[in-house]
Amino acid sequence: MENYKESFKRFLEIQEEMKNIGDAQGVLYWDMATIMPSKGVERRSEVVGYLSQLMYKLETGKEYQDLVFGLYEHLEEMNDKEKAMVKAAKKSLDFMKKIPEEEYLEYSKLVASGETYWAEAREKNDYESFKPILEKIVYFNKKIAGYIGYEKTPYDALLDMYEPGATVEEIDGVFKELRDGLLVLLKKIGESAVEIDSSILKGEYAIEPQKKYNTELAKRLGYDFERGAIAESAHPFSTNFGNKDVRITTAYSKEDPVTAMYSTIHETGHAIYEQNIPDDITKTNIGGGVSMGIHESQSRYYENILGRGKEFIETEYLNMVSAFEGLKNYSPEDIYKAINKVEPSLIRIDADELTYSLHIIIRYEIEKMLINGEVNFDELPQIWADKYTEYLGVTPESYAKGVLQDVHWSGGMIGYFPSYALGNLYGAQMLYKGMLRDLPNYYELIREGKVSEITKWLADHVHSHGGTYEPKVLIEKITGEPLNAKYFLQYLEEKYSKIYGF
């Protein structure tokens, strides 16, 4: 079919043009979050908005539309990667065509500046200044859900943007199993006589040595600094402009070097995924992680399953105590327990591995309410506080430690939070039904500092596919079965029963 090959070539050219604009936007966002001065925000949002407009014109232009819809008729003749590209292009195009250009541009500008307003509001504990921005963002997301369309509930439309194919019905089910399992474990831990002193991790630690340690840590995990850089930002994130410029940020604290350490491991997990995307797809629409959930499975695998694992901490111990002198009064076992202490708390990103998913379930429930129009924005902080009291037994006394703690909504990301919990589930399933199956010496590799061999397994089974296979297909390809919450609960049970002796 000569025709399809010709069209496909032109399709790839326009894809590359779109990637050029997208990468430029990516750098503008990175710059905004890491170094841009406060008064630059208005102008920056104009520039980002303009690029969005160019992207919109390119994507909705007649030539590209004709190519995409034409190629869509030839799916059977294509290989998996080509198929995925055309399907993703069509999905995005369907999305674009449903949203009026003007509204799309207005929304792009709004979310381009949202993070800066949020950071200011959080710093000043000022919900009122952020409220109108958030209202607008929710308003647009509701409209967007309406434009996209959904079968059962508008939140489905948003979920699908981050985790293709996921639905409220399905997530409600999975999260119920997860929550019930977590509550059982939490109860057992509450009844345990084991007392863990996590204050041993705190102390006075200058920022510069932390930067040095985190840089070396990322290197040890396999992050390539010839294709990466670390900076600081209010909320840690990773971003990339192709597979040869993949960056992460960390937020340091003078009292607590361990939070920054695990944030770095988390973002490094995201970054290694993007650095391992093959060259042949890096400039296409499948040249990145396939979904937010699979992305989080990687970051959370590195952060928790690997990074908070006994073997890793025992191996990393010498590096930790050499960078953070105060820790050398404690054994690897002390530090392992302190790092894994379970304690319901207010801040998601500081939460332990077990209660973390309850933070996500709270946000998931609030997001559904927001999108269903069931929230009065004046009452949102109270709704947030009430849910924390109910689920975790703790109540925020400030907006900064409550509803203003996360960056996501300020960037327009509603429907993203579930990805974190899905990531936990995917990761544990990959561990039990993949890594432990294929790497019989898995724990030895970690003890010997050979994380690179584990990374290679992930590169082969997850990273190298980019966006070729939808999450559902991918997880079954890797583990031989569909997503199942039991592996994560099994993993937690095995880990915490040893720590808390139940």
Add this chain to the structure above:
Amino acid sequence: MENYKESFKRFLEIQEEMKNIGDAQGVLYWDMATIMPSKGVERRSEVVGYLSQLMYKLETGKEYQDLVFGLYEHLEEMNDKEKAMVKAAKKSLDFMKKIPEEEYLEYSKLVASGETYWAEAREKNDYESFKPILEKIVYFNKKIAGYIGYEKTPYDALLDMYEPGATVEEIDGVFKELRDGLLVLLKKIGESAVEIDSSILKGEYAIEPQKKYNTELAKRLGYDFERGAIAESAHPFSTNFGNKDVRITTAYSKEDPVTAMYSTIHETGHAIYEQNIPDDITKTNIGGGVSMGIHESQSRYYENILGRGKEFIETEYLNMVSAFEGLKNYSPEDIYKAINKVEPSLIRIDADELTYSLHIIIRYEIEKMLINGEVNFDELPQIWADKYTEYLGVTPESYAKGVLQDVHWSGGMIGYFPSYALGNLYGAQMLYKGMLRDLPNYYELIREGKVSEITKWLADHVHSHGGTYEPKVLIEKITGEPLNAKYFLQYLEEKYSKIYGF
């Protein structure tokens, strides 16, 4: 003339679109020079090249061309700012139309990645790796000069890009007067019995306190950090994305805090110029410094006339010794003399105020030879070394301290160097025929730390005009006469006769 107003409105809209692309490119360059990982360079040059292509299409599009050439017929009806905008647009358009699109894009990509290659080559003292890049850049500049056209010599065409209206004939004359005057002064200093120990400025100084000091120093000079940021790069520079995001970089050394200090003052001078551009022109083609020479007049005024002046150093003394303990063994007078020691040397950016212009004259002569095709690139390092031996009596023993020391050529800037010397001349003329005339308490203001009042004078007389008046018009507007080298020589004579007692 309703018609012209309507057209002008649309003209401004397209100008703003161009500024959007330009600002995005600016951020991409900034990012590349300050934090981008080495392997990102190829992809980055693709993205920058793509944006150049968009800019090219916008500027050479029929609508914009019709507007510009149409408006050009109505110049007499316009105010000064409107006139300047249309004239600048036409000049740029004439330039664009003369250069074939493909060559322009190829060149844009080349210079987008040039700085990264140069930085690597300089670090490794590897001229061979940079030679082919430089050859290509010179080749393109010769072609560009040919496309633009010139009356007497191709270098005129390049000069005009940085200093509109300047010619080799004129610069040859001015530089001859300057060089003769400098050599006379240099001879007197050589014969002086005064010995100055500049080694007192060296020592061991950690980077972090230097960063803190330089940040506070920039603030004291009037640089607004709500609209600015400082980072590090191999070669210090300033850049801006409108008037509300104006940034500078500095390169620190652990042995020498004073070089970074004066580099910061220099770049702050550029930045204050851009921060003072009025809002009503910031998104137009006159929304920036009018020429490189006038820009350098500002940076070099702050760096030398103000910053290396006796009054400033006496006032800054307490801040300096509190940041750099080693300096407190010396008096303000010792430090003033050490900072102003005249000593022919190899590195332009480390040169003293007096010999500095000889570094420029060397580059000016070499650039003319390059553009006239009189240089074999294998011999370029030797030509460079010979000129240093001849003019300054010093001979570089490495490429890094010779021909590879400057970033400019790697970014395609041939014809820029003369601006530095012109900046010296403009600055001294503004001092004698402007500031000292209008601010009778000029030296008192500096002694009292009221630099802001001097900055206000510069804002009123120079900055606020943006690109409204060509350098020749502007200098006459400010000082009542055309550019004259005698003021700079007079300034140097007054300053150095006191230091060296002649």
